[in-house]
Structures are given as structure tokens and as C-alpha cells.
Amino acid sequence: MRHAALLFNPRAGRRRGAHALEQVTAQLARGFRLEVLPTRGPEHCRELALRAVAERLDAVFALGGDGTLRVVAGALAGSQTALGPLPGGTTNVLAGAFGLPVGDPAAAARALAHAEAREMDVGRCGDDVFLMQVSGGLDARVMAEVDPRWKRRVGKLAVAAAGLAAWARYEFPLFELEVDGAPTVATGFVVTNLAEYAGAYRIVPQARADDRQLELLLFRGRRRRDALAFALALARGRHLARADVELRAVERVTLIGPGAAQLQADGDPFVADPPLEIRLSSRRLRVLAPAS
Numbered sequence: 001m002r003h004a005a006l007l008f009n010p011r012a013g014r015r016r017g018a019h020a021l022e023q024v025t026a027q028l029a030r031g032f033r034l035e036v037l038p039t040r041g042p043e044h045c046r047e048l049a050l051r052a053v054a055e056r057l058d059a060v061f062a063l064g065g066d067g068t069l070r071v072v073a074g075a076l077a078g079s080q081t082a083l084g085p086l087p088g089g090t091t092n093v094l095a096g097a098f099g100l101p102v103g104d105p106a107a108a109a110r111a112l113a114h115a116e117a118r119e120m121d122v123g124r125c126g127d128d129v130f131l132m133q134v135s136g137g138l139d140a141r142v143m144a145e146v147d148p149r150w151k152r153r154v155g156k157l158a159v160a161a162a163g164l165a166a167w168a169r170y171e172f173p174l175f176e177l178e179v180d181g182a183p184t185v186a187t188g189f190v191v192t193n194l195a196e197y198a199g200a201y202r203i204v205p206q207a208r209a210d211d212r213q214l215e216l217l218l219f220r221g222r223r224r225r226d227a228l229a230f231a232l233a234l235a236r237g238r239h240l241a242r243a244d245v246e247l248r249a250v251e252r253v254t255l256i257g258p259g260a261a262q263l264q265a266d267g268d269p270f271v272a273d274p275p276l277e278i279r280l281s282s283r284r285l286r287v288l289a290p291a292s
């Protein structure tokens, strides 16, 4: 029988994850000898994942949101230990992208109990990794303004409220970028490894997580109504036809200026000091996923 660890954060995702723990454990036990390990925070989560790699476990299941998966992926990338994504956070975009039922961690666990691992690309952003997107612009500002306590209580509603507040004040600062060596500017950019973005949206429909390339979406709108129109077009899958949107396949995007910038990686906000290099990692990640 395969051997795995199950990491869970008792405080993540409005506690839905912790409530589901018993059912998740029962499902995974059908295919794995399992160690169940509560985490005290991101650093502890990373330590436990690194220990699982050192012990050559077959898999580390993470019951949490996209932020938790990113932490665990940073420890597992380049190893033979596979990530088992179990949707237990507020946003579970990665689990959804792999065909798992995002509202039901126990059903996801049942689907993964006998699943095989496949390889996916991993992005690098400075010294950190990402699995989905790194972006700058209004979306990153929104993620920076979401109140984490409120997010735990009301989930996506907190993100929507922060979105409206940020939009009403946003002034569309320019990012200076170097895209595979060529300079350009934009008011928003998304470097993506996946088609799926922010839940139900497909930011770059043709993006694949296993094709050894990243896609870059540049947005050059400068007014609030451009941003609103972009969001509405995105919801309808028509944003790529806009005149203020440009799409490129890229190897490397470097934020070169003009100063410190609010960005987000897989939903986690951070402030970047240029230069910041965003590119494909040479390490890949094994991920357990149901056969598609």
C-alpha cells in the first residue's frame, strides 16, 4: 500500500476543511497508509512537506485552499512525492482545474484514493513557486485588501466586496516589464500556468499546465470602465478579443519598474521590489489527479 501524509490547517476555509477531516481520512485510507498531521501555519506546513519528501512518501495530501497547495508544492517540486490536492479552502481553483469536486473534500478524497500521479509545470517567482498565476493590477490589489478574518467567515463575498472597493479607487499604475528580453508596459499582467483563474473563469483558455510554457496576458486599459468591461468580457469568455488585451507565450517575464508593486501569486498578495523574475521552474511537480 502507498504511504502518504495528510496535512490540514484547522483554521482554513471557514473551517469546512476541518469538519470534513474524518470523512476525508476514511476515503484516503482505502488507498494509502496515512499519517494525519495538523499544521500550525505555512512555515510548519512546509516543514512537514519537506519531511515527507525526505522520508520518500508517495504523496502529501493537503486539505486547504490554493495558498496551502502552493506552500506544499514548494517543498515537493522536483521530488518523487506527489501532491494530493483536497479542496478545503475558500478558493480551490487548482483542485477544480484537475477535475475534482471543489465543494466536497470527501468526494475529492475518494477520487484520489486510487489516482495515479501526473507531472505538471511549476512557475518560479523570485525565490518562490506558483502553480497557477502571478499577476499585477487590480486583481492583485483586491487580494491585498481582502480582510482574512472576514474571508474565513463569509468566503468569496469578502473578495467581491474588496473588489468593488478597490475598483472604485484604482488609478491604473503602469508596470514596466521585460518580456523574453523585450521591454513593454501594461496596467495589468497575468503570467499563467493554467487556463483556470479565480474560480470559474478561463483567463487563457489554451493554457496547459504540462506544456513547459507559460502564457502572459497584458492589459493596457487605463480607466475604471475598461477594467469593468474586461471583467464582464472575461466572464463571457470574450476578453481576448479586446483591443487593450495582448496575449503571448513566454519563457520569462521580469518586472523591472518603476517601483515596489502589489502582486499576487495563486491568490496570495505580496509586494514585489523590482527586478522580479517570473519564469518556468526547471523542477516539475507530481500531482495526483483523477483520470480525465
Ligand SMILES: [Mg+2]
Pocket: 121, 192, 193, 194, 207, 208, 209, 210, 211, 212, 213, 214, 215
Ligand atoms: Mg503551460
